[in-house]
Amino acid sequence: MKRARLKRGSEAPKKKRLRKISQLPAPPAGMKLLKIEKIITPHPYMITPKHLETGRMYLDESTLVEAEERHGAQCEICRKRVRAGVQDRVLSVTEHKKQNVLFMEVPKGDLNEIAGLKKYLFKIKPLLEKLKIDGVAFKQV
Numbered sequence: 001m002k003r004a005r006l007k008r009g010s011e012a013p014k015k016k017r018l019r020k021i022s023q024l025p026a027p028p029a030g031m032k033l034l035k036i037e038k039i040i041t042p043h044p045y046m047i048t049p050k051h052l053e054t055g056r057m058y059l060d061e062s063t064l065v066e067a068e069e070r071h072g073a074q075c076e077i078c079r080k081r082v083r084a085g086v087q088d089r090v091l092s093v094t095e096h097k098k099q100n101v102l103f104m105e106v107p108k109g110d111l112n113e114i115a116g117l118k119k120y121l122f123k124i125k126p127l128l129e130k131l132k133i134d135g136v137a138f139k140q141v
Ligand SMILES: [Zn+2]
Pocket: 043, 044, 045, 046, 075, 076, 077, 078, 079, 091, 096
């Protein structure tokens, strides 16, 4: 009994994701809706040893803000990107945004020229807003 309950619990997030995808109409032939996933843009916030100083772990947003303000900790990916000249400044933890992204499989080629893709995206736009999906990412196969 207990095992069955645990199993159901661990499947709950998967079902929720499936439900969201199933609320979208099927894409044109040759395309597939893969998943809806939370991603962090422009990249995940990367902690450093400085975030772990003072014997305290700074691992959630509020404590990461504290680590930045009190100890000068910074996202390591930002630091590397600024050093490499590909980013103009180090972003604070709150500037690393969580976004819900719909991942979609589409044929290879120029996205503008894939038959039916634009029409489909315009069709699902109101649903994406309703489901709080911030954007669409394409996997080209
Ligand atoms: Zn960063």
